[in-house]
Amino acid sequence: MSTIKDVAAAANVSVATVSRVLNNNGYVNEDTRKRVVQAISKLNYIPNEVARSLFSKQSKxxxxxxxxxxxxxxxxxxxxxxxxxxxxxxxxxxxxxxxxxxxxxxxxxxxxxxxxxxxxxxxxxxxxxxxxxxxxxxxxxxxxxxxxxxxxxxDNFEGGRQAVQYLKSIGCKKIAHIRGPHTIINADERFKGYIDEVKNESWFSDDLVVNGNHQVLETTKVTKELLMKHSDIDGIFAGNDYMAVGVLKAAEQLGIRIPEDLSVIGFDGIQLCQLTSPELTTMAQPxxxxxxxxxxxxxxxxxxxxxxxxxxxxQVKLMNGQSTKVLGVTNDEK
Incomplete structure (x- = not known):
């Protein structure tokens, strides 16, 4: 492999001159520049990007x-x-x-x-x-x-509020939340948005919130436990779409129909939402x-x-899928 020294020797110039041509930095007369360019082409010289970054303190x-x-x-x-x-x-x-x-x-x-x-x-x-x-x-x-x-x-807080508001608007009477890790800021904000909407509801209790830790398999496990403990839950807001997939899996394993028995809404709007069965309703981020x-x-x-x-x-925007009931349509009408 050719080096910058080989190019300098072939063009009969100094290494510094070759460097100026490569970096387009400093004056080099046109004849000299042509000789350097021809030598680079003839030797198939590829500049060492690491060396160039050390020189320029930039790496692109x-x-x-x-x-x-x-x-x-x-x-x-x-x-x-x-x-x-x-x-x-x-x-x-x-x-x-x-x-x-x-x-x-x-x-x-x-x-x-x-x-x-x-x-x-x-x-x-x-x-x-x-x-x-x-x-x-x-x-x-x-x-x-x-x-x-x-x-x-x-705005994760407002997105969380809107997710719960939507579940209420389609007739959900007892809504749970699958939250993300306590150490993550946006998981906390989405949780706070949920709490802001349900804290004054007669049916609300702290055990309607479980942690899926942004993991799909863990979410499947904790959601099954949640739904077996509270069989009357008819709405779930999952803190992200990845966990919402875990909720769908848990419902399938328990024989719970979505959306007839349970409406599920996620958060993010990833393309995976369009590939699940049923397709996920979600609060989509841009x-x-x-x-x-x-x-x-x-x-x-x-x-x-x-x-x-x-x-x-x-702001996030509701992206309607098939995992939530249709507004104004009862289960008997489906």
């Missing part, structure tokens, strides 16, 4: 750190980010943190050593101090970190728009442009 690379790549929400967000960044000739590195602060800090340190130009991160554990130490442009996605760190998210806006924001920071707005909060 960004990182995306997510909690769980198995959750379909995150690959859909990643696609939007990659679409924009690749159009700007950036490479995307995907990191899976498992919601562990040790892994998030490890990735931050590793990305700094690799001269990554910026990071988009989904975290509920890092503090502003961790971000300040990284000294890299960072955008928080899906969850905010602090008022000083740019973020892109949705997933692609979230990822794209986070990428735009990060690019502005990398390029040193003034940030006119630090925090973007989008």
């Amino acid at each position: 690379t960004i990182a995306l750190i997510v909690p769980d790549i198995k959750n379909p929400f995150f690959p859909e967000v990643a696609r939007a980010i990659e679409d924009l960044m690749s159009s700007q000739e950036y490479t995307l590195i995907l990191c899976n943190s498992d919601e562990k602060i040790e892994k998030e800090i490890m990735y931050l340190n590793a990305m700094k050593q690799k001269y990554v130009d910026g990071i988009i991160i989904v975290t509920s554990t890092l503090t502003p101090k961790h971000i300040e130490k990284s000294d890299i442009p960072i955008v928080a996605l899906d969850r905010t970190i602090s008022m000083d760190i740019p973020s892109v998210s949705v 997933i692609y728009e979230l990822g794209y806006r986070a990428a735009e924001l990060l690019l502005e920071m990398i390029e040193g442009k003034p940030i006119s707005k630090l925090h973007y909060q989008f």
Whole structure:
């Protein structure tokens, strides 16, 4: 494999001159530039990107750190980010943190050593101090970190309220909630939205809330236990679509008909909702728009442009599927 020294020798110039041609940085007369370009073509020389990043302290690379790549929400967000960044000739590195602060800090340190130009991160554990130490442009996605760190998210509290309001509107009389981990900000906000709607209902009790921990198999287990304990539950708000799939599985295993006996609504709007049987009703986030806006924001920071707005909060929208009863239609009419 040819080196930059081989190119310099073939073009009869210094290594520094070849470097200036490669980086389009500094004056090189046209005849010399042509000789260097011809030597690069003849030797099939490919610049060492690591060496170039060490020289320029830039790598045209960004990182995306997510909690769980198995959750379909995150690959859909990643696609939007990659679409924009690749159009700007950036490479995307995907990191899976498992919601562990040790892994998030490890990735931050590793990305700094690799001269990554910026990071988009989904975290509920890092503090502003961790971000300040990284000294890299960072955008928080899906969850905010602090008022000083740019973020892109949705109104999870209002989305949770609207999910329960919809279940009430179609006639559900006893509504349970499958929540996400207590350590995750948006899981807490969706739970609070649920509580705000049911706290004054005569049927409400604390044991109508169980934790699915954003895991589909765990959700199936705890939902079966919940439905066997409360056979009169006729509505469930799952904290995300991934857990809603677990609710559908639990109902199937118990012989509970959806939506005739039990209406189920999720949260996120991932494409998987359209592939389940029945198709899931969900509070849909503008997933692609979230990822794209986070990428735009990060690019502005990398390029040193003034940030006119630090925090973007989008609204969710009801996406009607087949897992909830039809408004105004009784079971006997179905």
